[in-house]
Amino acid sequence: MKRLPLVLLCVGAAACAESSRLPEGADTGVQPVLAAPVETPIPTVKVAPAKGWPAGEKPVAAPGWSVEALATGLQHPRWLYVLPNGDVLVAETSAPERPEDGKGVKGFFMKQFMKRAGSAVPSANRISLLRGGVRHAFLEGLSSPFGMALVGNDFYVANTDAVLRFPYREGETSVAKVGEKVADLPGGPLNHHWTKNLLASRDGRHLYVTVGSNSNIAENGLDKEERRAAILELDAKTGATRVFASGLRNPNGLAYEPETGALWTVVNERDELGSDLVPDYLTSVRENGFYGWPWSYFGRHVDARVQPARPDLVEKAIVPDYALGAHVAPLGLAFAHGGAFVGNHGSWNRRPPSGYNVVFVPFSGGRPQGKPQVVLSGFLDAHGKARGRPVGVAVDRSGAILVADDVGNTVWRLTRGPAVAYR
Numbered sequence: 001m002k003r004l005p006l007v008l009l010c011v012g013a014a015a016c017a018e019s020s021r022l023p024e025g026a027d028t029g030v031q032p033v034l035a036a037p038v039e040t041p042i043p044t045v046k047v048a049p050a051k052g053w054p055a056g057e058k059p060v061a062a063p064g065w066s067v068e069a070l071a072t073g074l075q076h077p078r079w080l081y082v083l084p085n086g087d088v089l090v091a092e093t094s095a096p097e098r099p100e101d102g103k104g105v106k107g108f109f110m111k112q113f114m115k116r117a118g119s120a121v122p123s124a125n126r127i128s129l130l131r132g133g134v135r136h137a138f139l140e141g142l143s144s145p146f147g148m149a150l151v152g153n154d155f156y157v158a159n160t161d162a163v164l165r166f167p168y169r170e171g172e173t174s175v176a177k178v179g180e181k182v183a184d185l186p187g188g189p190l191n192h193h194w195t196k197n198l199l200a201s202r203d204g205r206h207l208y209v210t211v212g213s214n215s216n217i218a219e220n221g222l223d224k225e226e227r228r229a230a231i232l233e234l235d236a237k238t239g240a241t242r243v244f245a246s247g248l249r250n251p252n253g254l255a256y257e258p259e260t261g262a263l264w265t266v267v268n269e270r271d272e273l274g275s276d277l278v279p280d281y282l283t284s285v286r287e288n289g290f291y292g293w294p295w296s297y298f299g300r301h302v303d304a305r306v307q308p309a310r311p312d313l314v315e316k317a318i319v320p321d322y323a324l325g326a327h328v329a330p331l332g333l334a335f336a337h338g339g340a341f342v343g344n345h346g347s348w349n350r351r352p353p354s355g356y357n358v359v360f361v362p363f364s365g366g367r368p369q370g371k372p373q374v375v376l377s378g379f380l381d382a383h384g385k386a387r388g389r390p391v392g393v394a395v396d397r398s399g400a401i402l403v404a405d406d407v408g409n410t411v412w413r414l415t416r417g418p419a420v421a422y423r
Helices: 005-013 106-117 313-317
Strands: 064-073 077-083 089-092 126-131 132-138 148-151 154-158 160-167 179-186 197-201 207-211 231-236 241-246 250-256 264-268 279-284 324-325 332-337 339-344 357-364 373-377 390-395 401-405 410-414
Touching: 005 357, 064 373, 077 148, 077 410, 106 373, 126 241, 126 250, 148 197, 154 197, 179 197, 197 250, 207 250, 231 250, 250 339, 264 332, 324 357, 339 390, 339 401, 373 410
Parallel strands: 077 390, 250 332, 332 390
Antiparallel strands: 064 410, 077 089, 089 126, 126 132, 148 154, 154 160, 160 179, 197 207, 207 231, 231 241, 250 264, 264 279, 279 324, 332 339, 339 357, 357 373, 390 401, 401 410
């Protein structure tokens, strides 16, 4: 194992030849430029080693914005939920044990890359509650929790393998009762994309649940992809589930666009086609809609690596509404201030790196417009090390944007104008 750094260096050097050739921002917007696929013997790898924030440092807010820490010293905070009374819930979580994920030479190296990126840390399996500068253990003993939703007095949590329901009373800082299982979710020993987000329907009768794929392009077999690469609709009363939309490689953030009420999501697209492919995206979600994965991307652009081909499904593939850029890894999504805020976790397989920021996508008439605008940056230092990585975003009761930073172990609070103390 002492030879590992040298091996990683060799792999990195072999993958250095390939890099982005598009002008900056060309792969974003309503009509992105889609480069030609680039396949190399060794896929492009450029991992930003996790460093954390030096004392006194913080991200850089765009002009007209200010940022301050809402909470520090958290344990890998990934997801956020704001309760009606203003309390902020934080899912402190990481991947569960996945003995089948990471097998073989490629899997071995992927594990090493994720360790360097700060993703391979033990899961706290906890949801913490933030109120007035004080942190409380709201729920503990969970299983890689992620999505959260409150419907009346029912509080739902999406563990990596099931949706649980807990009783909630406003003002309580902890939940003592054991959760009731509402429905199982795809998990298992492979569980490649382990995060499961959820959003309640407007009437509270259903929950929409994101489930990522078990692979990059179904290389583990389509039998491993049942109810994956999809958004599921779950009946909150009976626990019955159905596929609401499919062909979404790894959907994460879910939110309703306020003008039209339409459901939107952000999606991490496939890898190993070069630094300029494939753009991750933001899109409205159509019931029974199919978005291409694994057979095609961004509509009907065929991925020739996937066999057998399915031209019938490619013909049905919906073009996403808006490209966020190749490999930016969008996770968080929240609508406010006339558009969508997206937390881009950042690339591990692109030269130069992309993402590592929070962007704002302006909307007009319920549709995205123009190019994404960076509102929070500085997560990479001058040496390419990650001081932080944005994940979930949420809007607090004052309209401030909250950002979970899993490498920085911090929740940031982004406000318009001068910094305002949180109460």
